[in-house]
Amino acid sequence: MKKILLLxxxxxxxxxxxxxxxxxxxxxxxxxTDSRLRYIGRFDTQESGGPRCSWSASTVxxxxxxxxxxxxxxxxxxxxxxxxxxxxxxxxxxLQEGTQWYSVVTDLPEGDxxxxxxxxxxxxxxxxxxxxxxxxxxxxxxxxxxANRRIEVIGDSISCGYGNEAASEKEPFLPTTxxxxxxxxxxxxxxxxxxxxxxxxxxxxxxxxxxxxxLYDLILxxxxxxxxxxxxxxxxxxxxxxxxxxxxxxxxxxxxxxVAAYKxxxxxxxxxxxxxxxxxxxxxxxxxxxPPEHKALTTVxxxxxxxxxxxxxxxxxxxxxxxxxxxxxxxxxLGAGWHPSVKTDQEMADKFVAALKKDLGW
Numbered sequence: 001m002k003k004i005l006l007l008x009x010x011x012x013x014x015x016x017x018x019x020x021x022x023x024x025x026x027x028x029x030x031x032x033t034d035s036r037l038r039y040i041g042r043f044d045t046q047e048s049g050g051p052r053c054s055w056s057a058s059t060v061x062x063x064x065x066x067x068x069x070x071x072x073x074x075x076x077x078x079x080x081x082x083x084x085x086x087x088x089x090x091x092x093x094x095l096q097e098g099t100q101w102y103s104v105v106t107d108l109p110e111g112d113x114x115x116x117x118x119x120x121x122x123x124x125x126x127x128x129x130x131x132x133x134x135x136x137x138x139x140x141x142x143x144x145x146x147a148n149r150r151i152e153v154i155g156d157s158i159s160c161g162y163g164n165e166a167a168s169e170k171e172p173f174l175p176t177t178x179x180x181x182x183x184x185x186x187x188x189x190x191x192x193x194x195x196x197x198x199x200x201x202x203x204x205x206x207x208x209x210x211x212x213x214x215l216y217d218l219i220l221x222x223x224x225x226x227x228x229x230x231x232x233x234x235x236x237x238x239x240x241x242x243x244x245x246x247x248x249x250x251x252x253x254x255x256x257x258x259v260a261a262y263k264x265x266x267x268x269x270x271x272x273x274x275x276x277x278x279x280x281x282x283x284x285x286x287x288x289x290x291p292p293e294h295k296a297l298t299t300v301x302x303x304x305x306x307x308x309x310x311x312x313x314x315x316x317x318x319x320x321x322x323x324x325x326x327x328x329x330x331x332x333x334l335g336a337g338w339h340p341s342v343k344t345d346q347e348m349a350d351k352f353v354a355a356l357k358k359d360l361g362w
Contacts, residue, residue: 023101026070026134030141037062037133038144040195041119042229044219049074050131054123054220056160056180057198059116060130063142066110070134071117074099076126082181084116087190089181092120099131112142118181122160123201123215125175127224149194149362150235153185154212155242157202158285161186163336164345169329171336173202184324184340184348185240191353192362197236206243207253207261216268231272238356239269240322242281244304248296255303262307270316277359280304283324284340284348297326322355324348 030037032050041058043051062069073081077097083090083104093102105115119128135141153159161183163173171177180186180198189196201221204212215221217228247253262280269278282304286297301323308319325347327334332343340348356362 023070023103024068024106025101026068026136028135028138030133030135030138032130032132034133034141036141036143038146039130040234041197042199042219043130044127044225044227046225046227047129050129052127052129052220052224053119054127054222054224055198056119056122056200057183057186057196058119058128059196061117061144062115062133063144064105064108064113064115064135065140065142066108066113067136067140068106068108069104069115070101071104072099072101072131072133074129074131078121078125078175079128080120080175080178081128082116082118082120082179084118084181086113093117094176095128101134114144118186120161120179120181121175122157122162122178122180123221126222127220147193147195149192149237150197151185151189151192151194151238151240152197152199152236153240153242154216155185155198155200155240155281156204156212156246157200158245158340159183159185159198159200159242160202161345162202163339164342166336166339166341169334169336169338173336177336179342182342182345184345184352187345187349188352188356191349192356194237194362195234197234203246204243205247206265207247207258210246212243213261213265213268235273236276238277238279238360239273240279240281240352241265241269242283242324244282244300245285248286248291248294248300250291252294252296252299255306259303259307259310262304263311266307266311266316266319276318278319279322279352279355280308280319281322281324284327284344285338287326320355320359322352324351 038061043053075095079095081093161180166177288295327344333341335341
């Protein structure tokens with residue numbers, strides 16, 4: 001426990017030093033509601049101060065013609081945001097408690113650039129509120145164009161990118177090593193040019209308790225608000241469900257109950273997204289070796305196959321299974337707490353993309 005607290009303290013101090021570094025204020029302020037900004041994910045716009053988000057990989061996209069950019073964020077001091085410029089990860093914003101200006105980019109060369117701010121950390125670490133931006137010249141900010149492809153991933157810690165940047169499985173969870181922008185879903189979305197939404201929370205199950213379904217329709221799931229998401233405001237072409245790792249973590253759940261819950265959840269998704277291609281995934285943390293004698297991986301795949309077969313028989317044939325390979329420590333290493341590494345995330349993304357190309361021509 002002392003080691004974990006020490007690691008957390010070191011990372012917090014490093015992040016705090018980064019966060020409070022002096023920021024050169026810029027002359028033109030941009031309201032967080034400016035129509036030229038693109039918000040991707042679930043943002044609560046009910047507060048006057050600006051949009052709030054909690055879910056992993058919540059994203060703000062700006063199109064700039066060179067220059068510098070600052071962002072003003074209110075946070076509880078536990079979140080980290082990834083800065084991506086023209087598709088290349090650049091810096092990380094380590095947010096401090098309260099409201100603060102942060103430098104995003106400085107002196108971009110003249111020409112069209114895409115700047116993305118992506119929430120690396122997951123919902124239980126709290127909400128971030130985007131309160132505005134600063135740029136050098138109002139003409140530098142241009143309207144963005146929405147992508148014509150959309151992907152939503154629903155899952156647990158694997159989909160959050162829990163510890164995927166950690167050096168080994170021996171490391172505990174730290175917000176500094178969780179990077180949702182490098183989780184398999186985000187990687188796959190970039191590879192096919194899709195907007196990406198991640199509805200995931202570490203430790204969550206499908207059934208019967210501690211479920212993601214209890215939080216699925218919330219904008220801010222960590223208790224900040226009871227506001228419900230408007231499913232008509234953003235409709236994915238593809239939904240991938242990756243649940244089961246925590247359900248089978250100690251013993252196999254009852255087959256009839258679990259399969260029924262899986263079908264019910266897909267029914268909810270189908271009501272919200274009538275035309276979406278739904279992928280039912282397993283992996284990459286499960287195996288037939290743990291828990292001993294339970295053959296958890298084989299069992300969850302059988303349960304999911306049963307659910308898919310039942311739904312197809314009832315008339316829903318826009319479903320498919322994706323079985324991600326069990327992670328390979330010798331080949332790709334492991335993330336914190338035996339979670340997938342970024343290398344494993346890449347392999348999972350490649351398999352997801354292969355299915356999208358085959359099934360949808362993406």
